[in-house]
Amino acid sequence: MKTLLRILLGLCLLVVTVWFLVTQPIFFKTPKSDSPEVDAATLESHVRTLSEVLPKRIGKESNLEITSKWIEEQLVPYGKSYRQSYKVNDKNFHNILINFEPMVKHPSEDIIIVGAHYDTAHGYPGADDNASGVAVLLNLASRLKIKNDQAEVKDKNNYLFLSFSGEEMGLLGSNYFSKNPTIDAESINYMINMDMVGRMKVDSTLAVYGTGTSPMFKQTLKSNNDKFKLVENESGVGPSDHTSFYLIDIPVLHFFTGQHEDYHKPGDDSEKLNYEGMNLISDYIYEIINDLDDNGELAFRKTKNESEESPRFKVGLGVVPDYLYDGKGMRIDGTREDTPAFNAGLQKGDVVLKLGDSTITDMMSYMRALSVFDNGDEADITVKRGDKTIEAKVKF
Numbered sequence: 001m002k003t004l005l006r007i008l009l010g011l012c013l014l015v016v017t018v019w020f021l022v023t024q025p026i027f028f029k030t031p032k033s034d035s036p037e038v039d040a041a042t043l044e045s046h047v048r049t050l051s052e053v054l055p056k057r058i059g060k061e062s063n064l065e066i067t068s069k070w071i072e073e074q075l076v077p078y079g080k081s082y083r084q085s086y087k088v089n090d091k092n093f094h095n096i097l098i099n100f101e102p103m104v105k106h107p108s109e110d111i112i113i114v115g116a117h118y119d120t121a122h123g124y125p126g127a128d129d130n131a132s133g134v135a136v137l138l139n140l141a142s143r144l145k146i147k148n149d150q151a152e153v154k155d156k157n158n159y160l161f162l163s164f165s166g167e168e169m170g171l172l173g174s175n176y177f178s179k180n181p182t183i184d185a186e187s188i189n190y191m192i193n194m195d196m197v198g199r200m201k202v203d204s205t206l207a208v209y210g211t212g213t214s215p216m217f218k219q220t221l222k223s224n225n226d227k228f229k230l231v232e233n234e235s236g237v238g239p240s241d242h243t244s245f246y247l248i249d250i251p252v253l254h255f256f257t258g259q260h261e262d263y264h265k266p267g268d269d270s271e272k273l274n275y276e277g278m279n280l281i282s283d284y285i286y287e288i289i290n291d292l293d294d295n296g297e298l299a300f301r302k303t304k305n306e307s308e309e310s311p312r313f314k315v316g317l318g319v320v321p322d323y324l325y326d327g328k329g330m331r332i333d334g335t336r337e338d339t340p341a342f343n344a345g346l347q348k349g350d351v352v353l354k355l356g357d358s359t360i361t362d363m364m365s366y367m368r369a370l371s372v373f374d375n376g377d378e379a380d381i382t383v384k385r386g387d388k389t390i391e392a393k394v395k396f
């Protein structure tokens with residue numbers, strides 16, 4: 001009898017020990033206060049909600065209203081929320097703003113604006129443009145909140161999360177905010193814009209625009225990067241909301257995973273997004289924000305406005321250029337039907353090497369070559385397709 005009891009006791013002890021060993025990591029897991037983890041599943045579910053569940057983010061005011069309310073609800077746990085309304089052609093538009101203040105307020109506080117537009121073009125799903133940006137914005141809000149709730153030493157910068165409407169109609173929301181800021185514009189330290197961050201390619205290319213708008217940016221981007229092939233552009237002016245802030249002398253960074261053939265098309269859906277890539281981008285921006293926290297107010301630099309230097313065009317090929325391609329020539333990322341390129345049989349992936357008399361080495365030389373043609377002109381074009389060199393004629 002005694003032996004049986006001993007065996008039973010031993011078994012119980014074993015069971016308890018095994019149970020403890022198995023569950024211990026759950027019970028004693030200490031959250032890393034310096035880097036709360038990103039949740040890829042949440043990123044994906046936010047993108048799906050924005051691009052599939054909620055009404056199309058265009059047209060009827062009520063549709064945009066529903067989306068803006070949803071974003072506001074997601075952000076409410078992180079701070080004071082308010083909406084900034086403005087009218088265009090008698091229609092109401094709203095920017096969604098969430099202000100959270102990890103630090104005790106003091107007069108010289110610096111505010112970082114983290115922004116992403118939530119409207120979309122033509123009522124298409126807009127998973128990459130720009131549900132991806134909004135999802136990363138929500139993610140960053142959550143991580144910065146957790147970090148500051150847990151940390152003994154709070155961040156020196158404060159944060160304003162800002163989701164714009166009217167981007168696709170010409171940066172309306174960010175433009176309105178920059179002219180009617182709800183906070184003292186002097187206190188804005190820098191602005192981070194995420195517009196189309198959902199389609200990182202296998203080569204891990206990440207474009208960052210605005211790197212010349214503060215002397216701090218290039219070194220910070222470099223020292224925190226061990227994952228991406230960065231394609232940097234100094235200019236503070238670009239086709240997204242950061243431009244509005246650059247124009248009121250605020251340093252800006254715009255993160256972007258590149259143009260694609262589904263841009264402003266029905267095919268911009270959630271299936272095609274790289275959620276792991278979004279994870280990495282969120283991590284990267286988070287590290288950059290942390291790294292810059294000690295630097296006080298960043299100095300602002302004006303950059304050369306590249307679009308002012310660009311040649312003017314009378315004609316176009318009808319292609320989506322791959323702005324991230326850094327080989328020799330201009331790589332086509334897609335062609336539109338009934339355009340000179342399409343009619344000449346050019347395809348996605350073709351690299352244009354020669355147009356007319358000009359050798360094409362990069363985007364700039366491509367644009368220069370294009371600028372000499374008029375409607376009705378014909379030109380020889382040489383492209384590389386895989387190993388083959390193909391010659392064709394384009395008619396503009």
Ligand SMILES: [Zn+2]
Nearest residue numbers: 129130195196
């Ligand atoms: Zn966009």
